[in-house]
Amino acid sequence: MSEQNVLTNAQALYQCLRSNTEKxxxxxxxxxxxxxxxxxxxEEMQALLLTIGAADVPSELQFISVIxxxxxxxxxxxxxxxxxxxxxxxxxxxxxxxxxIAVVARNDSALYPRPAEFQKFKNPPFYFTEDELLGAxxxxxxxxxxADIDVVQASNGGKxxxxxxxxxxxxxxALIEKYLVDDPENP
Amino acid sequence: xxxxxxxxLLRLNLTDKTFKVEPSKKYFSYIGGKGIANRIMYEEVPxxxxxxxxxxxxxxxxGPNTASSAPTSGRLTISTxxxxxxxxxxxxxxxxxxxxxxxxxxxxxxxxxxxxSDTPVYIYVEDDKVEFRDATHLWGTTTTIATxxxxxxxxxGTNVTTIGPAGENxxxxxxxxxxxxxxxxxGLGKIFGQKKLxxxxxxxxxxxxxxxxxxxxxxxxxxxxxxxxxxxxxxxxTVPQSWSEYDNPRSRWTGHxxxxxxxxxxGPVVTGESAPGQPTLVGFRCQKAVFDFGAVAExxxxxxxxxTFCPIRCYASMAVPQxxxxxxxxxxxxxxxxxxxxxxxxxxxxxxxxxxxxxxxxAGMYSAILDDDMxxxxxxxxxxxxxxxxxxxxxxxxxxxxxxxxxAAIDWTKRETGxxxxxxxxxxxxxxxxxxxxxxxxxxxxxxxxxxxxLGDDYLHSQAMALWGPLGGKRHHGNECAAQVGMLxxxxxxxxxxxxxxxxxxxxxxxxxxxxxxxxxxxxxGALDKPANYTPINEAKVKFAKFGVVRQVLHDSFTxxxxxxxxxxxxxxxxxYKGDLSVEAQYMSAITGGDWTEExxxxxxxxxxQLHRAMTILQAGTNDMRNEHDVISNFIFDMDPDKAPFTEGxxxxxxxxxxxxxxxxxxxxxxxxxxxxxxxxxxEKFDLKDVADELEAKxxxxx
Numbered sequence: 001m002s003e004q005n006v007l008t009n010a011q012a013l014y015q016c017l018r019s020n021t022e023k024x025x026x027x028x029x030x031x032x033x034x035x036x037x038x039x040x041x042x043e044e045m046q047a048l049l050l051t052i053g054a055a056d057v058p059s060e061l062q063f064i065s066v067i068x069x070x071x072x073x074x075x076x077x078x079x080x081x082x083x084x085x086x087x088x089x090x091x092x093x094x095x096x097x098x099x100x101i102a103v104v105a106r107n108d109s110a111l112y113p114r115p116a117e118f119q120k121f122k123n124p125p126f127y128f129t130e131d132e133l134l135g136a137x138x139x140x141x142x143x144x145x146x147a148d149i150d151v152v153q154a155s156n157g158g159k160x161x162x163x164x165x166x167x168x169x170x171x172x173x174a175l176i177e178k179y180l181v182d183d184p185e186n187p
Numbered sequence: 188x189x190x191x192x193x194x195x196l197l198r199l200n201l202t203d204k205t206f207k208v209e210p211s212k213k214y215f216s217y218i219g220g221k222g223i224a225n226r227i228m229y230e231e232v233p234x235x236x237x238x239x240x241x242x243x244x245x246x247x248x249x250g251p252n253t254a255s256s257a258p259t260s261g262r263l264t265i266s267t268x269x270x271x272x273x274x275x276x277x278x279x280x281x282x283x284x285x286x287x288x289x290x291x292x293x294x295x296x297x298x299x300x301x302x303x304s305d306t307p308v309y310i311y312v313e314d315d316k317v318e319f320r321d322a323t324h325l326w327g328t329t330t331t332i333a334t335x336x337x338x339x340x341x342x343x344g345t346n347v348t349t350i351g352p353a354g355e356n357x358x359x360x361x362x363x364x365x366x367x368x369x370x371x372x373x374g375l376g377k378i379f380g381q382k383k384l385x386x387x388x389x390x391x392x393x394x395x396x397x398x399x400x401x402x403x404x405x406x407x408x409x410x411x412x413x414x415x416x417x418x419x420x421x422x423x424x425t426v427p428q429s430w431s432e433y434d435n436p437r438s439r440w441t442g443h444x445x446x447x448x449x450x451x452x453x454g455p456v457v458t459g460e461s462a463p464g465q466p467t468l469v470g471f472r473c474q475k476a477v478f479d480f481g482a483v484a485e486x487x488x489x490x491x492x493x494x495t496f497c498p499i500r501c502y503a504s505m506a507v508p509q510x511x512x513x514x515x516x517x518x519x520x521x522x523x524x525x526x527x528x529x530x531x532x533x534x535x536x537x538x539x540x541x542x543x544x545x546x547x548x549x550a551g552m553y554s555a556i557l558d559d560d561m562x563x564x565x566x567x568x569x570x571x572x573x574x575x576x577x578x579x580x581x582x583x584x585x586x587x588x589x590x591x592x593x594x595a596a597i598d599w600t601k602r603e604t605g606x607x608x609x610x611x612x613x614x615x616x617x618x619x620x621x622x623x624x625x626x627x628x629x630x631x632x633x634x635x636x637x638x639x640x641x642l643g644d645d646y647l648h649s650q651a652m653a654l655w656g657p658l659g660g661k662r663h664h665g666n667e668c669a670a671q672v673g674m675l676x677x678x679x680x681x682x683x684x685x686x687x688x689x690x691x692x693x694x695x696x697x698x699x700x701x702x703x704x705x706x707x708x709x710x711x712x713g714a715l716d717k718p719a720n721y722t723p724i725n726e727a728k729v730k731f732a733k734f735g736v737v738r739q740v741l742h743d744s745f746t747x748x749x750x751x752x753x754x755x756x757x758x759x760x761x762x763x764y765k766g767d768l769s770v771e772a773q774y775m776s777a778i779t780g781g782d783w784t785e786e787x788x789x790x791x792x793x794x795x796x797q798l799h800r801a802m803t804i805l806q807a808g809t810n811d812m813r814n815e816h817d818v819i820s821n822f823i824f825d826m827d828p829d830k831a832p833f834t835e836g837x838x839x840x841x842x843x844x845x846x847x848x849x850x851x852x853x854x855x856x857x858x859x860x861x862x863x864x865x866x867x868x869x870x871e872k873f874d875l876k877d878v879a880d881e882l883e884a885k886x887x888x889x890x
Contacts, residue, residue, distance in 0.1 A: 024429045024444065081429040082760070088427050111698045112435070113717070120436050123426045124445055174719045174836030179437055182667055183694075185568075186653075187479075187524050 009048055010058035012037035014077075017064055021077040024125065026089040029073035049075075069094050092125055097136050100126070102149050105161035113167055115152055115160030115176045137161075154180040190398040191251025191779040192219065196227075197295045197317070199310055201382050202241070202302030204319040211296040216874070218744040218788075219250020221279050222795040223297050224266035228277055229798060229878070231299070234805035234885075238270040238374070239357075239381050241303045247290060247387075248297040252745040252771075254288040254395050254496065255403060255778050258410050259748035261495035263287035263371070268806070269681050270374040271359040271566070271630025272659040274816070276681040276806040277799060280362070281743055282348075283494035284369030289346040292391025300384065309333075309349075309386040311341050314393060322385035327352060329560035330364040333386055342390050349386035350376040351562025353618045357381060358628040361618075362564035368502060368521045369494070372564045373682060374630070398780030406774055411466035411498065414754040414766050416440060416695070418473045418501040419687060422758035423696035430462035432760055435696030439501075440758075441474035448474070449486035450506040456490075463758040469498045476503035479527040480548040487548070492521055499751055503527065509540045510549055514607050522555045529554035530571050530610060533578065538605040546605060553607045557614055566630070567661040567683045572652045573627050573634060574613070578602075579651075587641050589623045632659030648821035655684065656819045664690040666823050666838045670721035671848045672714075674840065675732035676739070678817040679796065681803060687749045688735040693718065695756050701764050705756065706731060709768075720835045724848040726855075733855050740799075741771060741792035794873040796856070797865055801878045804864050810887040812863035813849055859889035 007015065016037055020027045029049060036045035051057050052064050052075065065078040067090045074090040081089075091100040101121065108116040121128040128136075137159075140146045148165045152172045158180040162172040189212070196211040214223040224246040236242045246266045253260055263286050269278040290298060293312050300310075307322040320340070325333045333349040346365055353361035354376025361376025379385070397403050416422035417440035423433040424440040442458030449455045461468035473491055476484035480503075487507045491500035502521045510518040531554040537546030558565060565571060577584040586594055597616070601609035616624035626637055631654055635647045647657040655662040655677035663683035666674045668690045676686035692702060692715075699717055706715040711727030742749040754766035768785060775783040800812075809815050823840050832841035853860045857869035867888055870879035882888045 021429070082432045084432045085427050085429045089429075111700075113699060117436050120426070120434075123436075124443060125427055168835060171720065171835040178667070178719050183437055186662070186664065186667055 007038065008058075008060065009038045009040060009044075010051075010060040013048060014060045014064065017075050018077045018080075021081045024081070024085075024089065026067065026074040026076045026081075026086050026093060028093060029075070032075070070096065070099065088125060097128065097132060098139060098143065098146060101133075101136050101161055102140075102146050102163075105149055106163040106166065109163040109166035109172070113171075113175065114179060115162035115167070115172050117158065117160045117176075117180065119158065133159075152176045156181050188396055190396050191255065191775075193291060193294050193296050193393070193395070195295050196223075196297040196299060197293075197312065198299045198301065199317070199319075200302045201300065201304040201308065201319075201384060204304070204308070206317040208295075208315075214296070216791065217795060217798075218741070218791050219253065219296060220248050220262070220264040220744040220746040221266065221740060222248075222744040222791075222798075223250075224248040224264050224279065225277060225795060225799055225802065227297060227299060228266050228268075229802050231301075232268065234802075234881075235808075236268060238268040238275050238378060241382075243268050243378060243381075245300040245375065245378055245382075246297055247286075247300075249287050249291045250296075250745040251779050252747060252774055254291045255397060255774070256407060256496060257403065257747070257774055257778075258407060258415060259494070259497045259499065259751050260746065261285065261287050261497055262743070262746040262748050263290065264743050264746065265363075265371050265373070265375060267373065267375060267378050270377045271633065272681050273632045273657070274681065274803065274807040276803045278373040278680070278682045279743065280371035280373035280375050281685060281749075282363070282365065282369055282371035283497075283748070284365040285346040285495050286348050286365045286369075286389060287746065288495040289389035289391045291395060292393045293389050294391070294393050298387070300382065300387070303381065304383040307383050307385050309337060309388065310384070311337075311345070311388045311390075313342055313345075313390040325349075325385050326355060330562050331367050331560050334364075334367050337386055337388050341388055345388050345390040347386055347388045349562070350379045350384075351560055353561045353563040353628070354380040355385075356618050356620050356625075358563065358618055358625065359630045359633065360564045360566050360570055360628040361562050364559055364562055368526075368559060370526065370559070370564065372566060374564070376562045376564065397778050399777040402777035403774065406770065406777060408466070409767075410754065410770060411469060412464050413759055413762065414757050414770065415469060415498070415751070416472070416756070416758045418475065418499050418750065419694055420691045420751050420754065420756065420766075421694060421696050422756050422764065424460075424472075428460050428462075430460060431758075433697060437694065438696040439475070439478055440472045440696070441478050442471045446474055446477070447485060448488045448490050450489045452489070455486075466498070470500045473499050473501050474503075475501050475523050476505055476527075479503065479524065480551060481544055483542065483544040483548050489519070494748070497748065497751075499748075501750070505552060507549060507552060509545070510552060513538075513540055514549070514553060516553060516556055520552055520556050520559075522559070525565060525568055526555055526559075527551050528568075528571075529558045529565050530574060530613065532571060533574060533602060533613075534605050534609070535603045536605045538607075550605070550607055550610075554610055557610055561614055561618055563614060563618060563628070567663050567685075569631055569652070569654070569661045569683075570617075570628065572661075573631060576646060576649070576651055577627065584638075584641060588626065588638060593623055630659050631661075632657065635659075644821075650822035650826055652820075653822070654820050656817070658816060658818070660684070662820070662823075665819075666840055669693050669728075669731075670716055670838055671724050671840065671845070672728050672732045672735065674819060674823070674845075675729070675848065675852050676735045678819065679736055679800070684736075684739075685749070686735050686739040688738045688753060688755075689731070691751070691753075692755050697756060697764055702756075705763075705765050710734065719838055721838065722833060723841075723844050724851060726851060729848070729851040729855050732852065736796060737789050737792045738768075738771075740795050741788060744792060744795060745771060745775070747771065790873075793856075794875065797870060797873045797875060798878060800856075800858070800865055801870065801875070801882060804882065804887050805885065808885075808887075810859075810862050810864035810882070810889060812858075813853075813861065817849060817863055819845070862889055864889055
């Protein structure tokens, strides 16, 4: 490599994070410490990562954003990935299906508003199976932290998770029927 | 030089097989499309004419924007008298495909078809050349065969708009079809058939002159990069994507990483992410086969197709060789939306061929091929609803309207086993004037009239039929779409409303609060309710509804596709998802060289609504629109019996609130608040004094 092509540590880290972001993925702090860029040791890598979001962030890393997950800290390039998507990508990386469904169901119930359809979780980027979703439905009832999560079913059998904090059962039922039955019948 | 408009209209007389080219300039103030077509119908078809009369006419019309290169500018409006709804008043068909472009490039803003032929003919128009050709050899053929034959008999590149046997046999619910897939409904097939007109074919080689081509190009780039989403201008994708803040499984922005056009020539084509700002990827956003049929359709999607100048491509071109093997029909077809369903939900089960769910998809495609070939029009699901209604309760009503022999001759068990040839049997009866089932193609209003002794009032007012009103128009984005707002967009017309301005907003996929902020900024606080949770009527909602129909009429006149426009929202976060409602006026100025503002163009569109309302009154012979025309079906008030209006989870309307809604709506249009008819002052404000004079002469102006 010629001298002019040698990357600074910040440039090398940015390349790594950008590359993963382009693949629609977030990059974990733990993984980065185990795979330092530019031959840095763990401590040097840690120091470099601590500059992200700080006042003295290297200009190369100014578009790198951070999500604090339950199991790790996650980095992504906010110039090509939204914070909302990064949160979902981090949930997928952490592989906690109950937490993932609950976060999405609460968000969809509060924001749109709508139940989060089972089909949504079968599609990318989640790719959960029907069995996994049915298993999650059963386990939600047993865990206090998910007491607000419930399931509604439309007349065509389609289901959705919703949060009782944000939608009444009557409203959730009407919305799942609207989105899975009424709207498709009146396209 | 005339910019935008071609400056001519073509008058075709089927009685004496003559044609005349006349200047079209006097109609420019009606914009084009619906505006021109309605005005010509007003001037040339006297009130009281019946659809079947020789005096009825068919007017094809385009506008200054048609074929200008603007995204979705390939639309055409065709006006005539309705054969299928109460009053037989003015109706429009809005057709896509290539006809609009070919017709305009022949040099015409409008084509008027008048008179009636004694023998079957088709008309071939190639720029200035016009030929009335014998169509005896085509009479009785399917739309596919007629299209292929006429294409062979004419110059390369000809677009054919034709009827099938349903139109020839004068079914009220019949249509014209161009390009073997693009339908113009409104009962036009019957009017063609009545005039013994099999088809009209255009082959245009002229160009549209633009006042400022550079500006038009700039606007195209702006729309494609910053404003346009997918079909119905849905501006968020169905699944979370890295560039997007939001997602919505009901969105028509269906393409995503991993999803393909599975049957594409040369191998699957990945639709991928198509973030805003990448015009060349817009066509990958709408994977309508999957949207309409489900995931099973992905591997059978050859490509997405659509109308001339449309980047959205909402027509799913399917290649299903199994169809040919199993059912002996062509395994290729293209259609969209309800066109991909037709009468297939009549089946009680489906025969899967290779995997779970493909039987239902094939039934939909089979039904589409059959109906399109016959030129049978489903009227936004009305034909299906009527057939289902008569088949319920073990065919109780069907047994009452068919003779014993007719009923016994149909193998109803095919319906239970999913044998698709059941559809052949049913459709053959539906389009046979000698068969009692033919009566079910009259349109719901006439079905009710004929069979009222066994149907009572329930049929017309039932939720199963889902008509917007007993006039016979199907509810089309009515109360289920923004409650009173959607309902108001239905009642102006003499058919289903086909207004997409409002549903493009509520179905955009954006969170409610983002929608609300933008809509309230435009129309006032309280304009947009939460989905399935609405409030009593207010003035902001009425203004929102008026905007809905004004822009629809503008698009049908200009022409643009109201299934995509207006650009109320944008997919871009940096715009706070706000679109640009001035784009149509900017195009109008750039194309015609005039000085058009958003307000001026909306006024021109409203003028067309005023004319349309007056024409409806003249044809109905009453100006009591509130009680004779704008009456909505009982189910809209009586649905969800366990829920009260204005409570969470229902869109049922409340009767008193609806009457107040009408009053406010009439006021917004400057109509008599009791009757719902235009006043002289309003008509004169829109330079429609001659219309006011005629209404007055007939005692139809309010006191």
